[in-house]
Amino acid sequence: MIDHPTDSHTIERYEATGGYQQPPRALGMTRDELVETVKDSGLAGRGGAGFSTGLKWSFLAPSRPAYLVVNADESEPGTFKDRQLLERDPHQMLEGLIITGVANEVHHAFIYIRGEYPKPARRVQAAIDDAYARRYLGKGIFGTDYDLEVTVHLGAGAYICGEETALINSLEGLRGEPRLKPPYFPAAKGLYMQPTIVNNVETISALPHLLEMGAEAFSRLGHPLDTGTFMTSISGHVNHPGNYEIPHGITWRQLIYEVAGGIRGDRELKAWIPGGASAPWFVPAVHLDQQITKDVCAEAGSMLGSGAVIVMDETTCVIRAAERIVRFFAHESCGQCTPCREGTTWLEMVLRRLETGQGRPIDLDLMLDVSDGISIGLAWPPRMTTICPLGPSAVSPIIALRDFFRKEVMEHVELGRCPLERAEVVA
Amino acid sequence: MSHWSEATQDRAREIISRYPKKRSAVMPLLYLAMAEEGHLSSEGMEEVARWVEVTPAQVQAVASFYTMYKRERTGRYLISCCTSISCMLLGGDDVLHAIEDESGVPHGETDEKGLLTVEHVECLGACGGAPAVQVNYELIEGVTPDRARDLVRWLSGARPAVVNTDEMQELFGGVRSFDWGPKEGVGAIGPYPAFQPLGTVGSEGLP
Amino acid sequence: MSDSVLITVDGKQIEAAPGEMLIKAAQDGGTYIPRFCWHERMNPVGMCRMCLVEVDGPRGPMMITACTNPVAEGMVVDTQNDTVKKAQEAVLEFLLANHPLDCPICDKGGECPLQDQAMSHGPGESRFVEIKRNFEKPISVSDLVLLDRERCILCARCTRFSEEISGDPLIEFMERGNVTEVNTFPELPFSSYFSGNTVQICPVGALTARPYRFRARPWDLTKVESSSLYDTAHPRISIHASQNQILRFIGVDNDATNHGWLSDKDRFGFQYIESKERLTSPLVNRGGELVEATWNEALDIVANRIELIRDEDGGGAFGVIGGARGTNEDAYALSKFARVVLETNNVDARVGDDLASHFLAATVDRALISDLDDADTILVWGPDLKEEHPTLYLRVRRAAQELGVTLVVIHPRATGLDDRAAHKLTYRPGGGFALLDDIAQGEHPDVSHALTAGKVVAIVGQACHADGPKLAESVAALARNKAGAVKIMPLARRANIYGALDMGLAPDLLPGRAAVDAIHCANLAATWGEIPTVPGRDTRRILEGLEDGDVRCLVLVGADPVRDLPDPRVAVEGLDTAEYLIAIDLFLNDSNRSADVILPASGFAEKEGTVTNVEGRVQKVNAIRPGPGQSRPDWAILADIAERTGRPLGLAAPDAISKEIAEVAPAYTGVTWDHLEWEARDGAVVPLSGSPPIHYIPVALAGPRPPKAALMLHVARTMYDDGVLLRQSPSLHPLAPGAVAHINPIDARKLGAQPGHPVQVVTKQGEGEFSVVIDEGTPAGVIFVPFNQVAGSALGTDPVVRVKAVAAK
Numbered sequence A: 001m002i003d004h005p006t007d008s009h010t011i012e013r014y015e016a017t018g019g020y021q022q023p024p025r026a027l028g029m030t031r032d033e034l035v036e037t038v039k040d041s042g043l044a045g046r047g048g049a050g051f052s053t054g055l056k057w058s059f060l061a062p063s064r065p066a067y068l069v070v071n072a073d074e075s076e077p078g079t080f081k082d083r084q085l086l087e088r089d090p091h092q093m094l095e096g097l098i099i100t101g102v103a104n105e106v107h108h109a110f111i112y113i114r115g116e117y118p119k120p121a122r123r124v125q126a127a128i129d130d131a132y133a134r135r136y137l138g139k140g141i142f143g144t145d146y147d148l149e150v151t152v153h154l155g156a157g158a159y160i161c162g163e164e165t166a167l168i169n170s171l172e173g174l175r176g177e178p179r180l181k182p183p184y185f186p187a188a189k190g191l192y193m194q195p196t197i198v199n200n201v202e203t204i205s206a207l208p209h210l211l212e213m214g215a216e217a218f219s220r221l222g223h224p225l226d227t228g229t230f231m232t233s234i235s236g237h238v239n240h241p242g243n244y245e246i247p248h249g250i251t252w253r254q255l256i257y258e259v260a261g262g263i264r265g266d267r268e269l270k271a272w273i274p275g276g277a278s279a280p281w282f283v284p285a286v287h288l289d290q291q292i293t294k295d296v297c298a299e300a301g302s303m304l305g306s307g308a309v310i311v312m313d314e315t316t317c318v319i320r321a322a323e324r325i326v327r328f329f330a331h332e333s334c335g336q337c338t339p340c341r342e343g344t345t346w347l348e349m350v351l352r353r354l355e356t357g358q359g360r361p362i363d364l365d366l367m368l369d370v371s372d373g374i375s376i377g378l379a380w381p382p383r384m385t386t387i388c389p390l391g392p393s394a395v396s397p398i399i400a401l402r403d404f405f406r407k408e409v410m411e412h413v414e415l416g417r418c419p420l421e422r423a424e425v426v427a
Numbered sequence B: 001m002s003h004w005s006e007a008t009q010d011r012a013r014e015i016i017s018r019y020p021k022k023r024s025a026v027m028p029l030l031y032l033a034m035a036e037e038g039h040l041s042s043e044g045m046e047e048v049a050r051w052v053e054v055t056p057a058q059v060q061a062v063a064s065f066y067t068m069y070k071r072e073r074t075g076r077y078l079i080s081c082c083t084s085i086s087c088m089l090l091g092g093d094d095v096l097h098a099i100e101d102e103s104g105v106p107h108g109e110t111d112e113k114g115l116l117t118v119e120h121v122e123c124l125g126a127c128g129g130a131p132a133v134q135v136n137y138e139l140i141e142g143v144t145p146d147r148a149r150d151l152v153r154w155l156s157g158a159r160p161a162v163v164n165t166d167e168m169q170e171l172f173g174g175v176r177s178f179d180w181g182p183k184e185g186v187g188a189i190g191p192y193p194a195f196q197p198l199g200t201v202g203s204e205g206l207p
Numbered sequence C: 001m002s003d004s005v006l007i008t009v010d011g012k013q014i015e016a017a018p019g020e021m022l023i024k025a026a027q028d029g030g031t032y033i034p035r036f037c038w039h040e041r042m043n044p045v046g047m048c049r050m051c052l053v054e055v056d057g058p059r060g061p062m063m064i065t066a067c068t069n070p071v072a073e074g075m076v077v078d079t080q081n082d083t084v085k086k087a088q089e090a091v092l093e094f095l096l097a098n099h100p101l102d103c104p105i106c107d108k109g110g111e112c113p114l115q116d117q118a119m120s121h122g123p124g125e126s127r128f129v130e131i132k133r134n135f136e137k138p139i140s141v142s143d144l145v146l147l148d149r150e151r152c153i154l155c156a157r158c159t160r161f162s163e164e165i166s167g168d169p170l171i172e173f174m175e176r177g178n179v180t181e182v183n184t185f186p187e188l189p190f191s192s193y194f195s196g197n198t199v200q201i202c203p204v205g206a207l208t209a210r211p212y213r214f215r216a217r218p219w220d221l222t223k224v225e226s227s228s229l230y231d232t233a234h235p236r237i238s239i240h241a242s243q244n245q246i247l248r249f250i251g252v253d254n255d256a257t258n259h260g261w262l263s264d265k266d267r268f269g270f271q272y273i274e275s276k277e278r279l280t281s282p283l284v285n286r287g288g289e290l291v292e293a294t295w296n297e298a299l300d301i302v303a304n305r306i307e308l309i310r311d312e313d314g315g316g317a318f319g320v321i322g323g324a325r326g327t328n329e330d331a332y333a334l335s336k337f338a339r340v341v342l343e344t345n346n347v348d349a350r351v352g353d354d355l356a357s358h359f360l361a362a363t364v365d366r367a368l369i370s371d372l373d374d375a376d377t378i379l380v381w382g383p384d385l386k387e388e389h390p391t392l393y394l395r396v397r398r399a400a401q402e403l404g405v406t407l408v409v410i411h412p413r414a415t416g417l418d419d420r421a422a423h424k425l426t427y428r429p430g431g432g433f434a435l436l437d438d439i440a441q442g443e444h445p446d447v448s449h450a451l452t453a454g455k456v457v458a459i460v461g462q463a464c465h466a467d468g469p470k471l472a473e474s475v476a477a478l479a480r481n482k483a484g485a486v487k488i489m490p491l492a493r494r495a496n497i498y499g500a501l502d503m504g505l506a507p508d509l510l511p512g513r514a515a516v517d518a519i520h521c522a523n524l525a526a527t528w529g530e531i532p533t534v535p536g537r538d539t540r541r542i543l544e545g546l547e548d549g550d551v552r553c554l555v556l557v558g559a560d561p562v563r564d565l566p567d568p569r570v571a572v573e574g575l576d577t578a579e580y581l582i583a584i585d586l587f588l589n590d591s592n593r594s595a596d597v598i599l600p601a602s603g604f605a606e607k608e609g610t611v612t613n614v615e616g617r618v619q620k621v622n623a624i625r626p627g628p629g630q631s632r633p634d635w636a637i638l639a640d641i642a643e644r645t646g647r648p649l650g651l652a653a654p655d656a657i658s659k660e661i662a663e664v665a666p667a668y669t670g671v672t673w674d675h676l677e678w679e680a681r682d683g684a685v686v687p688l689s690g691s692p693p694i695h696y697i698p699v700a701l702a703g704p705r706p707p708k709a710a711l712m713l714h715v716a717r718t719m720y721d722d723g724v725l726l727r728q729s730p731s732l733h734p735l736a737p738g739a740v741a742h743i744n745p746i747d748a749r750k751l752g753a754q755p756g757h758p759v760q761v762v763t764k765q766g767e768g769e770f771s772v773v774i775d776e777g778t779p780a781g782v783i784f785v786p787f788n789q790v791a792g793s794a795l796g797t798d799p800v801v802r803v804k805a806v807a808a809k
Ligand SMILES: Cc1cc2nc3c(=O)[nH]c(=O)nc-3n(C[C@H](O)[C@H](O)[C@H](O)COP(=O)(O)O)c2cc1C
Pocket: A044, A045, A046, A047, A048, A049, A050, A051, A053, A071, A072, A073, A074, A075, A076, A159, A160, A161, A162, A163, A164, A165, A198, A199, A200, A201, A203, A204, A388, A389, A390
């Protein structure tokens, strides 16, 4: 984990540690050179989908104006890495923003920060003000004739606005409902129907380093198929929760037991969620020694997603955990798609019944069938019946119940209550 | 014709000027409307509709989509307690119950004095410092049920004009997701995020 | 790009237009993919997810919604396999989970796509044992529409309609997720002139119309297709009746005109047909009182009097006003009756529609409604289309909003299209000619530029009475001079006015858009015999003639000049002094109450025939039941009178009349009933061809200069008023604004007028008390008074006005 000096968010400190060196270089490069560099580096998006950033940029349609939106809506349960980048390193993100803007011929960029992050937003705004004062932003940046305006836009409590097309609708003053695909990328038609690049805070923040190191050096960081380091947010029953910048390729055992200091109170590990609340769960008997890379994870039927790891110990009631996660998605469903709107709430209601001892023997099969209607075949990545992956994400805990915890579900039904003793929280 | 004060109208104009299209200003203007009245009233939505030239129904369609636009009267302090998965694992529900019990205000309601509103919310992005609580969106991490009771008592008793994340963290918090750096004297003065100029001053010792 | 692509649907090859949505292509190729949210006339939202199908993708089979994905060459689609079935069954089960089980008492029962789908694809018993979503039962979203949110399946058809089609987004999705609901802003109802369309397109029984809630069950309806005459575009409708009672009108998708949409007036205005006040028996004036008489008595009286006057004074002593409410066949009979029986050209179907008859009937190049879609610029300088020409309004809005046409609107105040106008000019009432000069002199370069760009459609009509009737034609002339390719649509607003003019119901027109002169009269001699060759009097001059005594006998056919003329004094006085008044009508009205004989006519939906719309499109209208009591169609009444005066018309039945029309009006050749019923379901446009039609080229005319006055009066029609048909339509009549005067907030302050308080409005031609509406859409210095309202006095056409606040009672 990077150790932050207390004033890491100030422009003085940032400049003193080599900040804002890269934009002038970017301004001297052509769009093609920049896009190629990012492509070659292998940098993949850190917002959840893990799509190649350079490739995405190359899709930018020719019509102008083009826009850039930095996705700082971070709301997936378990995820809190972007908050740290915004709060402690806002200039790093701004520098990345300038590079991205220049590479994509953008003259107006937006930073969409979730409404529940006022302090990060204040830090970012203060950083923007300082950057404007030094003419790193605004009219004629870095002594060139390139203009770049930045507007901070606060969300107002809707996880779905993290989905890039919903985010764009939200920014246009509409309901935060994801748009129809195709077009698959806002780079074709995005904000105000103009070409738009949407990138995650962490992706953007990697750019100054990428440009400084060069594509080649950057691609040698981490795992060959999954370059660069990435930030993982660990939470739940571990001794040292927090954000850790790790290289791809270490194992789950290393992450949970070494990096995060093991399970609180030396309890047994029961399960963990490898990539934010959307991801299907892992259990120690199967997955503990697997490598942390996109591909290995995908093969095992889950994903690294937003990089959030939620760890559950032996005292965790899986019905309750599942209910919390499904409840989240039901609460956050935008409501457009019938399967997501109706299905997630249905699942939540059944789980609540099971949790309160009113489960029926057929309920697990019913939930699986309902889930099947949202995500046909219950595969990962899902075969969606919906516009966006939110609905299908809600069935991940149900897959876990089916694969690993059938017995515990049935005990709930048979006993008419939770079979586990309610354990003390270990501080 | 606007019902807003000249100063608020100036802020509205400034907000609109940040966007290529007027309608994009709906969300910040809704915060501005909340700041005028402490919650989002029908008049507030009509006012926003006039500013961005859409119908009030279109504004309400947006306002009602998001959880942070409070269309009911809201207390001076909005206490939001996270009960999402990571906080739940570390006792978020107990913290919620402690807050409800100490304040006498159940989820989604406001006390008679108009001082406290209590709600449980989904993930606040503070999972590393679970359980987390926000007061007027200013964050406190590592809250225990006992500390939560202290927090409620403090809000009811001291009734701070400005709530400030660093101060509350020191008084009522524990484990944090990460180190936040130096303390800052900026905070919220109402149940909406303290961010200029979305309808909040939120400063103490700031210009 | 080629003209078509080849796709495979369930193993069958289908040809489709590139860019077409898969759901439509499949449907046209014979494969119905189930759907709820998709609607052919609106942008897809892909929300219900019912239309999921599987297509072969680069990485194996892919589930996509057929309503949001355009066809592509070589696309291979499976709409039947297990995955698709599973998805469709799941969507249905999800939709039904929270849907109430009240089909037996639901208006939609029997014609509900959800019910039908549930029968054919559904799971049978619900596995949803949780508590259903609960909403307050039907809430009013407007005066005409109720919403049951428990039945709603959130297909966004109604919300899309209000946003994309009608342009009044007052009904929206509120909240989100599982508690999403459709609703209005509190106390701001969905008071759209088009609200009824949402009821028609709601795929379930969530939206219902007050005028026909619980009235009928779909299975005992008889149906017939027709065209509504409330609006001169003649939108296509289907009339539904049960046991000889008309219950509802449904919009029919006609490519050429209404795309299935109807204004609420077209949809609910039918109530007058069933009014208890319909005339059911001939009435004759006996000692100052109208008493019932037999047809024989009444016809004898009328015929005798006509013969008497004809013998004494000849045709100059007769006048005929009206004839625009019936069919072309009726109008033709009236036209022939006037010339042959009354020996007069004093005949006019225009009552309040004052544009020159040749301009209205025979302008070249006349625009088709479909020309709006591929125009570069549309100029609207005329009435507020939203108020007076709802079908055109929707088409112009669509062209501007969805098809990228540049819209120019010129009007004395705000109009319903302003939000889509690229350029909007506002002018003081009476200042139309001055503005036109300015434009001609290049003072509005944006407008001039738009008018010179490519294809232009100029929709012109009377925006404001103070400008006089000649402005519209001068505007058309200007557009003609500027644009390379201009098409003109001159506007008149009465029912079948264009058909009536085509049949010769104007003092200077003969059937087939021929002029009244020796040559053309001679051409008609074979069928009509000898007829007067000098043009006659128009409506105004007929009324003046009555006052002078030059005109002794007036025949009023479905007309109410006292109510319909902007300055009714001439009508009041003329009718007062008329020696003899014969009326043919559905109702007693302010003009015919003093008639000597009133003959009950059968009306719309009670007789067959053809009608001609604003673009010259002829469509068939049909009868679903006979008229009430002893009422009879106009043509039959006229034929009987003619017979009794010894000048038979030789007209025996409407289809025979239509054949005679085709003979004497060559443009109507080939427009037979058979053709309209079978080949030309969208109607047939009668071209300006054959001989001897007029090819009228609009000319720039001189007009009034604006008078100088601090406050100017603008009087215009609104959708709902106190016209006789609306008065008999209980659902709509209360929606009329009443006696109100709109003024700008600035003027309100000057006058010290408060909203709702009375003001006294005085003009040279009238005065009255009106209640104030503060309205930013009315410019400062202008007072806007809706025409013909309950308790509203007529103020005439002169724009100079004095207004003073009256102490509120
Ligand atoms: C339901 C949903 C929620 C999402 N939330 C976020 C988010 O909070 N932050 C984020 O950066 N990306 C989020 N994404 C991913 C974005 O859609 C998008 O892929 C990402 O911002 C692209 O940036 P990247 O390429 O830099 O990762 C979400 C996606 C979905 C489907």
